[in-house]
Amino acid sequence: MNELYPIFLKVHQLETLLVGAGFVGLEKLTFLLKSSPHATVTVVSVEISDEIREIARNNPRIRLIQDAYHSRYLDQKHLVIAATNFPEVNKTVYRDAKERYLLVNVADTPEYCDFYLGGIVTKGNVKIAISTNGKSPTTAKRLRQLLEETIPEDINEMVENINKYRDTLKGDFEYKVEALNKLTEGLIKKD
Structure with missing residues (x-):
């Protein structure tokens, strides 16, 4: 049974810590920035790949710290991603993050994840x-x-038009929901 509750986070308003800057760290950072290009991310790692250095060079919201992980790097963070090649380091990051009630994801270790990407x-x-x-x-x-x-590629245009229509509706919340449901029911026609 899938007990996950899907949410969409405004990552550009949060502080994210990424521990690890190798292949897996690059994958996590790239995925995060693809979805939220204005995310603020601090990357901590003893070694930092050239690819991550290049991303940071072109993005002022990415901060690189070449150092071993220490719990002080969790200060003032909201989300934590552990992506090192060392399972014990990843578990330490997880335990430290949980002590601070931070949401944490340990790459490729579902039992140490509060969220998945x-x-x-x-x-x-x-x-x-x-x-x-x-x-x-x-x-x-x-x-x-x-x-x-x-x-369809033009779905955004439809969403924008429905938003404009919603702004013209008069009445209470229930009336607006009913009107918008009627308008969009054609999206999932069953033949």
């Missing part, structure tokens, strides 16, 4: 997150690819 489809204002409950990231990837091909 699932597949994401973005078309303008429309964003769809896909989760397999940490069981199969490759399935989430394939579903993302399917949805990217299926959802």
